Amino acid sequence: MRYKAISADSHVNEHPELFIRHFPAELRDRAPRLIDLDNGGQGWQIEGTSEPVLFSGSAVHHRASKRFDRANYKNRFAEYKDGVTKGVRYEDILPGSWDPVARLKEQDEDKVDAELLYSSPQVWGAVKAMEDRKLKLACFRAYNDWMAEFCAHNPQRLLGVGLIPVTGIDDALAEFDRCINELKLPTVALESYPSGSYTDPSPEDDRFWSLAVEMDVPVGLHFSIKIPADVTANVRKGGDDVRKAIAGGLFQVVLQKMILDGVFDRHPRLQFVGAEVNCGWIPYYFQKFDQTYKANWRQLDNRLDLLPSEYFKRNVYVTFIIDQVGVNSRYSIGVDRLMWSCDFPHSVSNWPIDVELAHDQLKIGKVPQDEWERIMWRNCADLYKIEYEDSALQSLKAA
Amino acid sequence: MTAIDIFSAASNVTEAPDLWAKKLPQKWSELSPRLVDGKDGAEWHLGGRPCGAPGFRHPVNGGRYRPTSAELSWLASAEGRLWLQSRDDMVGEVLYPNREIWSAIAATEDRDFIVACHQVYNDWLAELVSGAPERIVGIAKIPPTGIKDATEELKRAGEKLKLKGAILDVWPAGVEAEGGLPESDPFWECAAALGVPISIHRPLSALKDEEPPLVAAGGPPAFSYDMNALVYGNVFDRFPSLRVVVKDTGVGWAPSGFEALDETYMRMQGSRTIELGNPDLLPSDYLRRFFWFTVQDDSFGISTRKVLGKAHVMYASFANTFASVWPNSRQLFEQLTGELPNADREDLASNVVSKLYGVNSATDFSTQEINDYERHVLL
Numbered sequence: 001m002r003y004k005a006i007s008a009d010s011h012v013n014e015h016p017e018l019f020i021r022h023f024p025a026e027l028r029d030r031a032p033r034l035i036d037l038d039n040g041g042q043g044w045q046i047e048g049t050s051e052p053v054l055f056s057g058s059a060v061h062h063r064a065s066k067r068f069d070r071a072n073y074k075n076r077f078a079e080y081k082d083g084v085t086k087g088v089r090y091e092d093i094l095p096g097s098w099d100p101v102a103r104l105k106e107q108d109e110d111k112v113d114a115e116l117l118y119s120s121p122q123v124w125g126a127v128k129a130m131e132d133r134k135l136k137l138a139c140f141r142a143y144n145d146w147m148a149e150f151c152a153h154n155p156q157r158l159l160g161v162g163l164i165p166v167t168g169i170d171d172a173l174a175e176f177d178r179c180i181n182e183l184k185l186p187t188v189a190l191e192s193y194p195s196g197s198y199t200d201p202s203p204e205d206d207r208f209w210s211l212a213v214e215m216d217v218p219v220g221l222h223f224s225i226k227i228p229a230d231v232t233a234n235v236r237k238g239g240d241d242v243r244k245a246i247a248g249g250l251f252q253v254v255l256q257k258m259i260l261d262g263v264f265d266r267h268p269r270l271q272f273v274g275a276e277v278n279c280g281w282i283p284y285y286f287q288k289f290d291q292t293y294k295a296n297w298r299q300l301d302n303r304l305d306l307l308p309s310e311y312f313k314r315n316v317y318v319t320f321i322i323d324q325v326g327v328n329s330r331y332s333i334g335v336d337r338l339m340w341s342c343d344f345p346h347s348v349s350n351w352p353i354d355v356e357l358a359h360d361q362l363k364i365g366k367v368p369q370d371e372w373e374r375i376m377w378r379n380c381a382d383l384y385k386i387e388y389e390d391s392a393l394q395s396l397k398a399a
Numbered sequence: 400m401t402a403i404d405i406f407s408a409a410s411n412v413t414e415a416p417d418l419w420a421k422k423l424p425q426k427w428s429e430l431s432p433r434l435v436d437g438k439d440g441a442e443w444h445l446g447g448r449p450c451g452a453p454g455f456r457h458p459v460n461g462g463r464y465r466p467t468s469a470e471l472s473w474l475a476s477a478e479g480r481l482w483l484q485s486r487d488d489m490v491g492e493v494l495y496p497n498r499e500i501w502s503a504i505a506a507t508e509d510r511d512f513i514v515a516c517h518q519v520y521n522d523w524l525a526e527l528v529s530g531a532p533e534r535i536v537g538i539a540k541i542p543p544t545g546i547k548d549a550t551e552e553l554k555r556a557g558e559k560l561k562l563k564g565a566i567l568d569v570w571p572a573g574v575e576a577e578g579g580l581p582e583s584d585p586f587w588e589c590a591a592a593l594g595v596p597i598s599i600h601r602p603l604s605a606l607k608d609e610e611p612p613l614v615a616a617g618g619p620p621a622f623s624y625d626m627n628a629l630v631y632g633n634v635f636d637r638f639p640s641l642r643v644v645v646k647d648t649g650v651g652w653a654p655s656g657f658e659a660l661d662e663t664y665m666r667m668q669g670s671r672t673i674e675l676g677n678p679d680l681l682p683s684d685y686l687r688r689f690f691w692f693t694v695q696d697d698s699f700g701i702s703t704r705k706v707l708g709k710a711h712v713m714y715a716s717f718a719n720t721f722a723s724v725w726p727n728s729r730q731l732f733e734q735l736t737g738e739l740p741n742a743d744r745e746d747l748a749s750n751v752v753s754k755l756y757g758v759n760s761a762t763d764f765s766t767q768e769i770n771d772y773e774r775h776v777l778l
Binding site for chain 1: 456461613614615616617618624649651652654655656658659662665666667668669670696697698699700703706775776777778
């Protein structure tokens, strides 16, 4: 297959019957399920979370004619404001969220050739808050089973990101192995540190990183590992609580901790991906990191083999959506570290003009053709070992 | 390379050892901060408890050098300060208070004591400035004890003491005030009327000042949300001559941070409850027009300074802090700016800070200068 645009970060909305269909029989009664709400909408009822988890913002059924159209349409639903206005039902949202046939049509309309498919952050924020470990683990396994089914419809265009359970290192290792070797997913994403901690790396994590290197599989982290359980309700209340909760688990925070913990020294071939993190922040992030490390390394417990920025250039990749500062700073970041994404079908996405806007920002940044290809699809394809017909070779052959 | 004068836009004072002990009323003699010599150097004590050790990075071994009280006594004088400047090849400095002592003072929760400490400090600072007004700009310390105390001390510092800047630890109306809301307006109004830029350097809703970790990645300052609160609270729409100085943060975070801020603002068009006073501007336009930034060892920030506007970025030596490279601040400046046109170097080195604080009769910025920046293309 030939590619021109691979979104390195897109999403599904979990199928309405995902958990019920894929749960073990003995736990099925307690599986997350879709329920009807008083306002006519639907939400996920998840054990341990006081309010149903809404999803309207994650699948806005609206075509953008310009940037921000879909984000602003979402806000008109007012589900984040007062929950009184008519809620959103599954039949209201883009069916490609959970139906692979519809998804391919939605990709075509967006001129996207393939997508890496991540989960719904708000659903998994609530799943992670479950107290019952077996129930939690069952959710992760069910999701990964469903994701594999979803992507089997067209493995060249639907690239599933397996989710790693947060229930401890043994579960993480087992599910990682299952995702890659049995379910044939190209990659996985963490919802915690591999040990299950949400706050710090630990020696146990090394078993996971070793497995990632052994299997030669990149490991991702989407935005933050600390999305609160009641995120919709909290956003509705306003205030800083959601922001503060999320901040502690941001990719940038986790990356800093992993670097200082020596993870990339112990696992020099580990590939770590930050999804939906954008990239304009990277030059200053690492400038300061290098400076403070060089000035103060004597006070640390752990001496690093490399400067922090060198780990980024060797081990880390990031996805961005629209980040003009980042595109303009690509040489300070590393062109080979950057992967474009559209975040479809979330409201940040500008479907069906995502690729058009991507091209606009590359034009403004005066990105030459080879870098353009790398950013739009080739870095992603190479990282995740997606097979492709090489357009460059085709050109040479034609000549 | 043409040699140019460098006026550091941010350095820290050396407090006189007897600053408070000598000037505070007798009733606080037990409580007042005092310098105590120890085996590793002098240390401030308040109420018998340690609350900060003056020191800076030793220029030779890179470790923390802690002077004795005798050394500090001299460094706190105008003569000593000018020696520090000359040794560093600076023609002047904007002098800020040190953080640790003030956290301890605030922690006493004794309003009268806290206000008195601020007044005594500002009096002392004004006296120091008077020893070399063309080379020292003093930044007054504003008490965190509520809008009345904050506004009164700002007025006194600006009108009577002729101090040219002031710094907040918390919102003028107090640490629990919501940023941007009109309860702090009397303070902003006073600052705007006096033409005194207000500096911020820590989250304004936090009682405790957090020491940053020794090794950390760069990013927006913790108080960037407070900066946004000022914009979204329409403070600059109500007081268009107000100026805010962002201290100690560098500027390399700003281009990306500003783009993200504008994007969020535009994404929320359908539901946001705030509107900027000027509908033609985005939030980042306000951050560029009404804020000034200090920068030290930030090559990325300096290379992208046009994003903030060349009239808004000032080089700072951060002398008397652990971040300082004293006595090599000039060398660092040359290293960071050597490839830039001389006009840009002069702006960074002294023009902008001189205009901001009226140093040596420098004229104010023109509107064109203030509004001259490169905003990212917001697709």
